[in-house]
Amino acid sequence: MLGTRDSVVDAIVFFVAFHVLTAIDNIYAESIADFALRESEEDLHLHWKRKSSKIDFNARNSDHQLYRLIIKLLLFLYMGVYYYFMPFLINFVPYLDLGIAKH
16 A cells, blocks of 8 residues: 555555554453443353364264264365465466457
């Protein structure tokens, strides 16, 4: 956004405006000091007894094994295909002839 500004003054104005916009959530979070849920959570000291990744696969029941396999498959598809390879595949989309545009 700053690269499209013509003068230094415009760039500084937009930089300050962007900084103020990013500080709004901090200002809002600091304004709710008497938040009852946060105080009750500090009193309870909630924590997990064990991580789900530390449980042996064979110790799970069949429903949990199926859910775990589906989660692993979806994570593989997201990380392996969508996250890594999709940016490279998008480069070839303009070369596909789908018959939409006739010259």
